[in-house]
Structure formats: C-alpha cells, structure tokens
Amino acid sequence: MLDSMRRCSLLALAVAWTFAGCSTETDSATVTTGATTGSDAVVTGSDDCSQEALSGDDPQFVFTSAHRVVDGELGALCFGIEDPTITSAWGQLAAITPREQLSDLALFGGFEPDGADAAETLAFVNALDADGAQFQMSVNTVEATVDPDELLLTLAHEFSHVFTATPAQLDRTDEAIDGCDTYFNGEGCYLGDALMMGWIEAFWDDALLASVDPLEDSVEDADARCAIEPGFFGPYAATNPEEDFAEAFSAFVFRLEPATDGQAERLDWIGQQPGLAEFRERADAAGMTPLVNNFVLCG
Ligand SMILES: [Zn+2]
Numbered sequence: 001m002l003d004s005m006r007r008c009s010l011l012a013l014a015v016a017w018t019f020a021g022c023s024t025e026t027d028s029a030t031v032t033t034g035a036t037t038g039s040d041a042v043v044t045g046s047d048d049c050s051q052e053a054l055s056g057d058d059p060q061f062v063f064t065s066a067h068r069v070v071d072g073e074l075g076a077l078c079f080g081i082e083d084p085t086i087t088s089a090w091g092q093l094a095a096i097t098p099r100e101q102l103s104d105l106a107l108f109g110g111f112e113p114d115g116a117d118a119a120e121t122l123a124f125v126n127a128l129d130a131d132g133a134q135f136q137m138s139v140n141t142v143e144a145t146v147d148p149d150e151l152l153l154t155l156a157h158e159f160s161h162v163f164t165a166t167p168a169q170l171d172r173t174d175e176a177i178d179g180c181d182t183y184f185n186g187e188g189c190y191l192g193d194a195l196m197m198g199w200i201e202a203f204w205d206d207a208l209l210a211s212v213d214p215l216e217d218s219v220e221d222a223d224a225r226c227a228i229e230p231g232f233f234g235p236y237a238a239t240n241p242e243e244d245f246a247e248a249f250s251a252f253v254f255r256l257e258p259a260t261d262g263q264a265e266r267l268d269w270i271g272q273q274p275g276l277a278e279f280r281e282r283a284d285a286a287g288m289t290p291l292v293n294n295f296v297l298c299g
C-alpha cells in the first residue's frame with residue numbers, strides 16, 4: 001500500500017490554492033487578483049476556513065473538520081464537526097514534533113475523498129501565504145483509520161514538507177525564482193544553506209536531478225529512478241528530492257530498519273542534521289518506535 005498511495009501531492013494541490021505560497025506567474029496573478037477584489041478580499045489562507053479555501057476549490061477533497069493551530073496547539077474548530085480521527089492524529093503529530101515547530105501550522109483538518117486523486121492522497125500540506133510562513137496540513141480521514149502505522153509515517157512525512165519550506169529554507173519571491181542558482185522546486189528557490197540543498201548534494205546528482213520536472217510529477221519517471229537507485233524508500237520517494245527526504249525522514253523518526261546501504265546512508269544523514277533527531281527521540285518517548293520497513297525496494 002505504501003507505494004500505490006501518494007502521501008501528498010504538494011505541488012499539484014498547491015497550485016490550485018489562492019494563497020498557495022507559489023510564486024509561479026500563474027499563482028502570483030491569482031494572489032494579486034484576490035488582494036484587489038473588494039475590501040474584505042485580502043483574506044489570507046489562514047483566515048479562510050471554508051470548504052473552498054481548505055480544499056483549494058477542489059471538490060474531490062470534501063473537508064469534514066478543520067481546526068486552527070494557535071502557537072503550536074490545536075485550537076478551535078473552524079469548519080465542520082469535531083472528528084476524533086483528526087484530533088487523535090494531531091495528538092500524534094504533536095507527540096513527535098517540537099512545539100515551536102508546530103507553530104508553523106495555522107490549520108489542521110481532515111477530508112473525505114470524493115474522487116480518485118483525493119482517494120490516493122493520504123495527506124497533504126500547503127502553504128497559506130505567499131512567503132510560506134504558515135501552513136495547512138490535511139489528513140485523509142478514511143485512510144487514517146485503515147493503518148495506524150501508516151498514519152504515523154504519513155504525519156512525519158508531511159511535517160517534513162513544512163520545515164523544509166519555511167521562509168528560512170525556501171525563497172518564494174519571483175526575483176529569487178528568476179535568478180535561482182540552487183534548486184527551483186516548483187514553488188520557490190532553496191536558500192544555499194537550506195536543508196534540502198544538503199540533501200540534494202548528498203543524494204541527487206546532476207543527472208538524477210535533471211530528470212525531474214519540478215512543475216509536474218511523473219509516476220513513470222519516478223519508477224525509472226527507483227529501478228536504478230536502491231537508496232530510495234520506495235518508488236514514491238523517487239518522485240523528487242522532497243519526497244525522497246520526506247519518506248526517509250518518516251523512516252528515520254520511527255526507526256525503520258534500513259534495507260539497503262543507500263537507505264542506511266539516508267538515515268545517517270538525517271541523524272547528523274541539527275534538530276532532526278529530536279523528532280525520533282520524541283517518537284521513542286511516546287512508545288511509537290520501531291515500525292516495520294514495508295517500503296517496496298528500489299534498485
Ligand atoms: Zn510528500
């Protein structure tokens with residue numbers, strides 16, 4: 001199941017958002033339009049808790065509940081009715097994540113899929129403002145109840161998309177994108193000292209990176225990369241450097257046993273980065289480790 005499911009489709013979904021934090025021309029135009037249509041239209045994504053805003057206007061993602069996140073704590077329900085699946089998932093996310101990092105989230109919600117794309121999406125994260133200072137995390141409430149271990153891995157995976165895409169990591173301005181000499185990930189240009197740049201230097205050589213289209217994920221391309229690189233935690237990890245990191249980070253946090261040397265190198269690299277071992281220590285303390293490595297082998 002791990003590999004037939006997408007844990008998220010960050011970009012594909014994000015481009016549909018009004019305030020997706022995307023700095024592509026299309027989305028900058030959308031932001032401009034939104035900010036000039038009426039006096040109360042200067043609504044940041046984090047203020048708007050409607051079905052339309054939560055789903056990025058994609059009817060496949062039928063939201064059933066959403067909470068505001070205030071100073072790293074789950075706050076008031078702002079949409080739908082309280083769902084124990086979602087409040088429980090929050091508790092698990094908060095168990096593994098240092099509170100000061102949780103404050104990068106402004107919304108936490110759950111959706112029921114109504115369509116194939118949504119059904120395949122275990123969870124997703126999207127930026128709520130143009131500079132990526134605040135994020136929304138949304139969990140597939142149907143899949144969340146199917147496999148508790150899968151949910152844990154998914155929560156860690158998704159949160160890695162938050163801490164690797166804050167303004168201290170990713171510059172989403174048009175100027176930065178136009179002059180990007182690090183890596184443009186489809187939403188912004190990584191800062192030179194960004195965590196993801198270190199990851200790319202360690203695990204994505206120029207040829208591998210050049211085979212990625214940051215504006216459109218390709219399952220076929222990911223499968224081809226998986227076929228030749230045993231270091232990936234499954235074919236989905238071979239989608240792009242972000243998904244590679246996210247899958248490996250989830251494996252790191254929950255102490256999955258590496259199945260290949262390349263997987264072991266990825267786990268070791270993560271353990272050497274400041275602050276990341278704390279997630280694993282917290283997972284240990286919460287009794288959540290170890291989980292079984294069910295990732296389909298690459299290579
Ligand atoms: Zn992901």
